[in-house]
Amino acid sequence: MANKDDRQDAILELVAAEPIASQEELRQRMAARGWQVTQATLSRDLRELGVVRTATEDGARYVLPERLALDDKPKLDNILPQLFDSVDGVGELLVVKTLASGAQPVSEAIDSQGWSEVIGTIAGENTILIICRSAAARETLAGRILHLAGVG
Numbered sequence: 817m818a819n820k821d822d823r824q825d826a827i828l829e830l831v832a833a834e835p836i837a838s839q840e841e842l843r844q845r846m847a848a849r850g851w852q853v854t855q856a857t858l859s860r861d862l863r864e865l866g867v868v869r870t871a872t873e874d875g876a877r878y879v880l881p882e883r884l885a886l887d888d889k890p891k892l893d894n895i896l897p898q899l900f901d902s903v904d905g906v907g908e909l910l911v912v913k914t915l916a917s918g919a920q921p922v923s924e925a926i927d928s929q930g931w932s933e934v935i936g937t938i939a940g941e942n943t944i945l946i947i948c949r950s951a952a953a954r955e956t957l958a959g960r961i962l963h964l965a966g967v968g
Contacts, residue, residue, distance in 0.1 A: 824861050826851055828880065831867055836878045859916070863941065868917045870895060892925035893964050900965035901942070905954045910946040912961060919944045933957045 826849055827842070836842045839858050846853050853861075862868075862878070869876050876898055899918030904911050914922050923939035926946065933953035938945045948954040 820861075823851055823853065823857075824865055827858075827861055827867070828865060831878045831880055837876055842878065863917065868921055870921045892922070892929060895921055895925055896961070896964045897966045900961075900967070903958050903961050903965075905946075905948075905958055907951055908948045908954055910948055910954045910958055910961075912944040912946065914942050914944065916942050918942060931957065931960075 823846075826846060830836060830842060830845050830849075834845075836845065839855055839862070842862075843853060843855065843858055846858070865880075867878050867880060869878050895918075899914040899922055901913040901915060901918075903913070912919075912922065912926075919939040919942050923937045923944045926934065926937055926944070933948050933950075933956055935947040935949060937947070946954075946957065948957055
């Protein structure tokens with residue numbers, strides 16, 4: 817029986833070699849190579865490998881972490897509508913929730929905007945903490961994010 821490292825190497829090879837839009841598509845391509853993996857295992861492997869689903873000109877695709885770092889910064893107006901879940905805040909703190917693995921690319925896109933309201937961001941798996949300059953700045957930013965996400 818093959819081990820986890822071999823399985824994860826196969827995932828990296830597939831993601832590097834061809835555009836893959838969904839976990840189901842990746843699962844099918846893994847099966848074609850002889851790997852029978854569950855969605856939960858695949859999801860865990862993608863998270864451990866740092867592989868993220870991000871917006872491209874051809875739609876959402878999985879990309880390797882080093883490829884994301886080499887590409888132009890993700891454009892917020894492209895990725896936010898696909899990855900956005902919710903926004904809430906208090907005082908100078910704004911919390912943006914994303915779909916799984918969405919926080920890193922969204923946070924990077926927010927940082928690249930150069931918005932004066934933002935002091936900085938901290939991103940986890942699906943949560944971004946944005947530190948704003950004031951409560952008023954937080955409210956302005958929350959409205960802008962809702963608008964860009966297509967919610968408000």
